[in-house]
Amino acid sequence: MYSFTEENYLKTIFYLSIGAKEGVSTNALADSTNTRAASVSDMLKRLAEKGLINYQKYRGVTLTEEGERLALLVIRKHRLWEVFLAEKLQFGWDEVHVIAEELEHIRSERLIEKLDAFLGYPKFDPHGDPIPNAAGEMPRFIYRKLSEIVEGTTVVMTGVSEHSPAFLQHLDKAGLTLGCQLKVNEISDFDKSVSVLIDNVRTLFVSHEVAKNLLVK
């Protein structure tokens, strides 16, 4: 059994590793976990001893196979609880993350498998992120950002790359929800803002800042 803290480190290392070719740095971890570099160094020693990370002093870390499996199981729990909170308890997608941060550490395999069944084996969480399976495997979808779509193209909103409540609430106000159809009418030369036709009904201007964080396919 691993502590909440250890589980959180694994998860953080997993996320910081995405798309990185080097190991994750001590400072990056200190930032993400709101601790000091010295505390991170300490913890890395312990995680390395337990065989969950590959660690050489001053070099940065990567997860071992076992470490990644565990990280993905925590992420699985996190995302399944987010689905539960959003679909069954009617929480907004801007509210589910903080609560799931606690629920993800509940240790019962049976619980999570039954929850999965109760939710109808969802494949994605409320933010469009894929849910790893019980073996700790997760499909990797490669979506484009709305900001990269050329004029005239029609796409579907499949996810967000920014999960802050402020951003999600902004999308709520704009009426942008997962699954909606977006036709890119025009991209402004001036500020790169995007004029999109939503579900063939109404037109909306989306700032470049927002467009960068909208994932589409």
Place this chain on the structure above:
Amino acid sequence: MYSFTEENYLKTIFYLSIGAKEGVSTNALADSTNTRAASVSDMLKRLAEKGLINYQKYRGVTLTEEGERLALLVIRKHRLWEVFLAEKLQFGWDEVHVIAEELEHIRSERLIEKLDAFLGYPKFDPHGDPIPNAAGEMPRFIYRKLSEIVEGTTVVMTGVSEHSPAFLQHLDKAGLTLGCQLKVNEISDFDKSVSVLIDNVRTLFVSHEVAKNLLVK
């Protein structure tokens, strides 16, 4: 915010206080929490400083009003989660307790109020125990034990005073569930076992040991 450990102490003091006229003893707490008396002494000092218990050295403890309110809020969460596990996830009543021991510490008032609504504001948990309200108030029902019912009387099974999986599984095998009607046919002079007519259909012999732990009204 209180730690899991502190919350567990409050809950344990609450349970050990029921029906006691003296304060709860250090040793009783050490037994219930699987720690040593020295550790309990330590913790009691801290809880007293925080105004959650009334504590004088060598005297034993009682909860303050605030301590009792907090204990009941933890119990509220525990019991609501038990209902969720049993009713929504199809866990047996012998399985829900251990999982609820973890879930009861999730800190989100909104979560628990939404869970309550989702479950249809249940008044009792899967073991027949009443669920405290959001203010930390709990109705106290006084039920009798099946072992105290006189021959010829018909009663309804409303709860259990023993919550071990072994006991609950035993009741499952015997087909004894909450709400079933029990007519006491005869009490054996020899071993105090009770012959009961269940739901007017079949007769069952219940040992005194079991009868003592069945609550009825």
Place this chain on the structure above:
DNA sequence: TAAAAAATTTAGATTAATCTAAAAAAATTA
């Protein structure tokens, strides 16, 4: 490439929660 800057680790503390062993207080018994 040597000096300066940045990143990382080590040293030494701190805090919550626990422990064992010893001391002290309360309760029981003779």
Place this chain on the structure above:
DNA sequence: TAATTTTTTTAGATTAATCTAAATTTTTTA
């Protein structure tokens, strides 16, 4: 009531997770 036993508290350690300050290593810059 005095001696004995039981209960409880204190003293002093330990462990996980954290911190600040200092030392060390790596990276960048001049």
